[in-house]
Amino acid sequence: MPAYHSTFLAEDASDTRVVGNFAIFPIKTQFRGPSYPCHSDYDIIDECLDLFRANSFFKNFEIKGPADRALIYGILFISNCLSLLNSRTTEHDATRTLNNLSLDNFSIPGDIGFPLNSLYQSPNGKLESDLLRSYLQQFRQELSARLIERIYRDDKTKPSKYWLAFTRRRFMNKSL
Structure with missing residues (x-):
């Protein structure tokens, strides 16, 4: 059974901006950043959350386009977030922890510390690099x-056990 790919692969290429080979999609967000507002009910963030549990079982993933690269980054970031939570973490503590993780200094494709440099191209120039960094920060926050x-x-005092069951799963044997 193959892994689930992004439904945004079929989107018109002229409508989506690509930096390096990472697609910058519109997202429904409350955070400031370079992403323009999404006019549909379903965006790349929803897709990452919907496909995380199904795709986390796969060790191999065939990349079919820039939308799949955004999906991979989202799934790996979710995995990173879940690894910081435990069964006794309240919603308030989780919010604080994950906000700090989202705003932490992180590497982007092309940086030396980025673990997926073999899958992603580096941005062309400082302007695109700054655009990608600010988009990824907005992406991570949302x-x-x-x-x-x-x-x-369901419960504000303890996380869902059905999500925490995936804390030890590593999609593609990678982590951010």
Whole structure:
């Protein structure tokens, strides 16, 4: 059974901006950044959250385009977020922890510390590099906020055991 690919692969290429080979999609967000507002109900963040549990079982993933690279980054970031939580973490503590993780200094494709440099191209120049860094920061902030909403949907004092069961899973044997 193959892994699930992004549904945004079929999007018009002229509508999506690509930096390096990472797609910059519009997202529904409350955070400031370079992403323009999404006009549909489903965006790349929702897709990352929906496909995380199914794709986390796969060790191999065939990349079919820039949308799959955004999906891979989102899935690996979710895995990183879940590894910081435990069964006794309240929603308030999780929000603080994941906000700090989202705003922490992180590497982008092309940087020396980026673990997936073999899959991603580096941006062309400082302007594109700054654009990608600010987009990824906005992406990470929105993804962590929506992840917290899903994990603490039923009980605000403890996370869902169905999400925490995936803390030890490593998609593609990689981590951010």
